[in-house]
Amino acid sequence: MSCADFISKFRVYYEDTDAAGVVYHANYLKFMERARTEWLASLGCLPQQPTDRWGVIFAVRSVTLDFVKPAQLGSILEVSVTPNKIRGASMDILQKVVNDQQTLVFGKFRIACIDSVRFSACRIPKDLVHRLKN
Secondary structure, eight states: OOGGGEEEEEEOOGGGBOTTSBBOTTHHHHHHHHHHHHHHHHTTOOTTHIIIIISEEEEEEEEEEEEOSOOBTTOEEEEEEEEEEEOSSEEEEEEEEEETTEEEEEEEEEEEEEETTTOSBOOOOHHHHHHHHO
16 A cells, blocks of 8 residues: 555544534544554554654644535544655645545645654654655
8 A cells, every 4th residue: 555545434423523513623633633643553653653763753833724515423534644745854744534535624734753852853764754655
């Protein structure tokens, strides 16, 4: 599987919705975060591994979301992860939330690589860059 093809599926639960039964807008960020975590795990990078192995953490530096259509209670969402550009200390990731082949939300993320002790930007470890690009 190419990392550009990674998709996670999530069911919308009552806790994800507002009083009208539609997904509360901030919860799309949670679905996207979970998909990015699953994507990294699929590449052999478990959630604790960046800190334990390389002394780095990943943090969202910026995000832009474009809401097209709402998801509803009980929907099965497919959340895609597509690395768009990998730089020295950051990566750009594109994400989509889809239900029944209709795109609901587009997301553009800049993820920064941070030294886990100094909390300052640092280079993405070479081993991880290799995994991300293959």
